[in-house]
Amino acid sequence: xxxxxxxxxxxxxxxxxxxxxxxxxxxxxxxxxxxxxxxxxxxxxxxxxxxxxxxxxxxxxxxxxxxxxxxxxxxxxxxxxxxxxxxxxxxxxxxxxxxxxxxxxxxxxxxxxxxxxxxxxxxxxxxxxxxxxxxxxxxxxxxxxxxxxxxxxxxxxxxxxxxxxxxxxxxxxxxxxxxxxxxxxxxxxxxxxxxxxxxxxxxxxxxxxxxxxxxxxxxxxxxxxxxxxxxxxxxxxxxxxxxxxxxxxxxxxxxxxxxxxxxxxxxxxxxxxxxxxxxxxxxxxxxxxxxxxxxxxxxxxxxxxxxxxxxxxxxxxxxxxxxxxxxxxxxxxxxxxxxxxxxxxxxxxxxxxxxxxxxxxxxxxxxxxxxxxxxxxxxxxxxxxxxxxxxxxxxxxxxxxxxxxxxxxxxxxxxxxxxxxxxxx
Amino acid sequence: xxxxxxxxxxxxxxxxxxxxxxxxxxxxxxxxxxxxxxxxxxxxxxxxxxxxxxxxxxxxxxxxxxxxxxxxxxxxxxxxxxxxxxxxxxxxxxxxxxxxxxxxxxxxxxxxxxxxxxxxxxxxx
Numbered sequence: 319x320x321x322x323x324x325x326x327x328x329x330x331x332x333x334x335x336x337x338x339x340x341x342x343x344x345x346x347x348x349x350x351x352x353x354x355x356x357x358x359x360x361x362x363x364x365x366x367x368x369x370x371x372x373x374x375x376x377x378x379x380x381x382x383x384x385x386x387x388x389x390x391x392x393x394x395x396x397x398x399x400x401x402x403x404x405x406x407x408x409x410x411x412x413x414x415x416x417x418x419x420x421x422x423x424x425x426x427x428x429x430x431x432x433x434x435x436x437x438x439x440x441x442x443x444x445x446x447x448x449x450x451x452x453x454x455x456x457x458x459x460x461x462x463x464x465x466x467x468x469x470x471x472x473x474x475x476x477x478x479x480x481x482x483x484x485x486x487x488x489x490x491x492x493x494x495x496x497x498x499x500x501x502x503x504x505x506x507x508x509x510x511x512x513x514x515x516x517x518x519x520x521x522x523x524x525x526x527x528x529x530x531x532x533x534x535x536x537x538x539x540x541x542x543x544x545x546x547x548x549x550x551x552x553x554x555x556x557x558x559x560x561x562x563x564x565x566x567x568x569x570x571x572x573x574x575x576x577x578x579x580x581x582x583x584x585x586x587x588x589x590x591x592x593x594x595x596x597x598x599x600x601x602x603x604x605x606x607x608x609x610x611x612x613x614x615x616x617x618x619x620x621x622x623x624x625x626x627x628x629x630x631x632x633x634x635x636x637x638x639x640x641x642x643x644x645x646x647x648x649x650x651x652x653x654x655x656x657x658x659x660x661x662x663x664x665x666x667x668x669x670x671x672x673x674x675x676x677x678x679x680x681x682x683x684x685x686x687x688x689x690x691x692x693x694x695x696x697x698x699x700x701x702x703x704x705x706x707x708x709x710x711x712x713x714x715x716x717x718x719x720x721x722x723x724x725x726x727x728x729x730x731x732x733x734x735x736x737x738x739x740x741x742x743x
Numbered sequence: 744x745x746x747x748x749x750x751x752x753x754x755x756x757x758x759x760x761x762x763x764x765x766x767x768x769x770x771x772x773x774x775x776x777x778x779x780x781x782x783x784x785x786x787x788x789x790x791x792x793x794x795x796x797x798x799x800x801x802x803x804x805x806x807x808x809x810x811x812x813x814x815x816x817x818x819x820x821x822x823x824x825x826x827x828x829x830x831x832x833x834x835x836x837x838x839x840x841x842x843x844x845x846x847x848x849x850x851x852x853x854x855x856x857x858x859x860x861x862x863x864x865x866x867x868x
Contacts, residue, residue, distance in 0.1 A: 410850060
C-alpha cells in the first residue's frame with residue numbers, strides 16, 4: 319500500500335492545519351472580545367468619574383469620592399484629569415493638579431522620572447509639566463540639565479515651558495551652556511510658552527553668557543518686550559556677532575525709533591556682513607524715514623543679503639525710501655537690480671492688498687507677473703547686461719553658500735526661499 | 744434662557760465648556776465641525792457662538808465669514824476659541840467681525856466672564 323501512508327499523512331496535515339487555523343481564529347475572536355469588554359469597562363469607568371472631574375475643572379470643590387476611588391475608575395479619573403489639565407489654566411488647573419496630588423499620582427510620577435527606561439522618564443516629565451507644582455518644576459529642572467538621554471531632556475524642556483513659572487526661564491537659558499544642549503529652537507519655544515513670566519529672567523540674562531544673551535535677546539523681541547530695548551541696545555553694541563545679530567533683530571521686531579542710532583551703527587561697512595544684513599532688515603521694520611540714506615548706501619553692497627535687505631527695508635520707509643529706490647532703479651548693476659526688485663515687490667503687494675489678498679501672496683505672484691520697471695529701463699526687471707560683481711548674485715537669487723544673515727527672521731524663509739517678514743511690520 | 748452654541752471638534756473642550764456654561768445658567772447646544780455649526784445656526788440663531796478656529800473641513804474663520812455675509816447672522820455675537828500657536832488667526836478673526844477671542848488653554852471662569860461681557864455689550868448697543 320504505497321499510497322496509504324501519503325494519504326494518511328496528507329489527512330493529518332490537513333487536520334493539523336485546520337486545527338491551527340481554528341485555534342488562531344479562536345484566539346483572535348477572544349482577543350477581540352477581550353478588547354471590547356475592556357474598552358466597555360474603561361468607558362463605563364470614565365462615564366462614572368467624568369462628571370466629578372468636570373465639576374473640579376469648572377471651579378467646584380474636589381469631591382472626596384474622586385480622591386478615594388481606586389482600580390479602573392481611579393485610573394480613568396487620572397486619565398481624564400490629565401486630559402483636562404492640558405485644556406485649562408488658572409484656578410481650574412490648580413484644582414485638577416490638587417486632585418492628582420491628593421490621589422498620590424504626583425508622587426508616582428516623580429518616582430517615574432527616576433526609571434531606568436528613558437521613555438518612562440520622558441512620559442513622567444511630560445505629565446510633570448501639566449502638574450506644574452513647585453516640586454514638579456524642581457524635578458523638571460534637574461531633568462533638563464542633568465538627564466543622560468537627549469530625548470528626555472527635550473521632553474523636560476518642553477514640559478518646563480508649560481509650567482508658566484518665572485524661575486523656569488533662567489533654568490532653560492542656563493541649559494544652553496551644558497555639553498550637548500537641547501536644540502535652541504526647542505528652548506526658544508519653551509521660553510515663548512512661558513510668555514510674560516519669562517521676561518524677568520530673560521532681561522536678567524541679557525548680562526549673562528554669550529548663548530544666554532543671544533537667546534534672551536531673540537525671545538524678548540518675539541515677546542514684544544518694549545521695556546527691554548535699552549538692554550538690547552547694549553547687546554547690539556557689544557559682544558559676539560551672534561549676540562549682536564540677535565539683539566539687532568529683536569530691536570527691529572520692537573520697532574522703536576529710539577533704536578535707529580545703534581542699529582544704523584551695525585550697518586557700517588566694517589561690521590560683520592551677517593550683522594549688517596540683520597541691521598538693514600531691522601531698520602525696515604522700524605520704518606523710520608531717517609534710515610533712508612544709510613540704507614541707500616548699502617544698495618550696491620557686495621554682500622548679497624546686505625544689499626537685498628537694504629532694498630526691502632527702503633520699501634518700508636514711505637516716501638523717503640521710495641525716492642531712494644527709484645533713483646537707484648534708474649541706474650545700472652546690482653544696485654539697480656535690488657532697487658527694482660524691491661519696487662516690484664511693493665507694487666505687487668499693494669495690488670494684492672487692493673484685491674484683499676494676504677500679504678504673503680505677492681512674493682508667489684512675482685514668479686509669474688513681470689515686475690513694473692521705470693520708463694527707459696531694461697525690461698522684465700532684469701539688470702542691464704554685464705557680469706555681476708565678484709561675490710554677488712543677481713537680484714532675486716541668493717548666492718550659494720552665502721548664509722542669509724537675516725533670512726531666519728522668526729526662523730522662517732518666505733516663499734521661494736526668500737527671506738520672510740517684509741510683508742508687514 | 745440665553746442660548747449659546749459651542750463649536751469645537753475636541754469633545755473634551757465641548758464637554759467642559761458645556762458643563763461650565765450650563766452651570767452658569769445658559770442653554771447650550773453643540774456642534775463638532777464647521778458644517779454642523781452652519782446647520783445648527785440655520786435651524787435657530789443662538790444668542791452667542793463660541794467658535795473654534797481650527798476644525799476639520801470648514802474652518803472656524805470660513806464659518807464666521809459666511810455668517811457675517813448673511814443678513815440673519817451678521818450681528819450674531821461670536822467669540823473665537825483659538826490655540827496659542829494660532830494667535831495670528833485672532834487678527835483675521837477680528838477682521839471678519841469676531842467679538843472677542845479666548846486662547847486655549849483657558850480659564851473656564853474667565854470664559855464665562857467673556858461670554859457675559861460680550862452679551863451685555865451687545866444688549867447695550
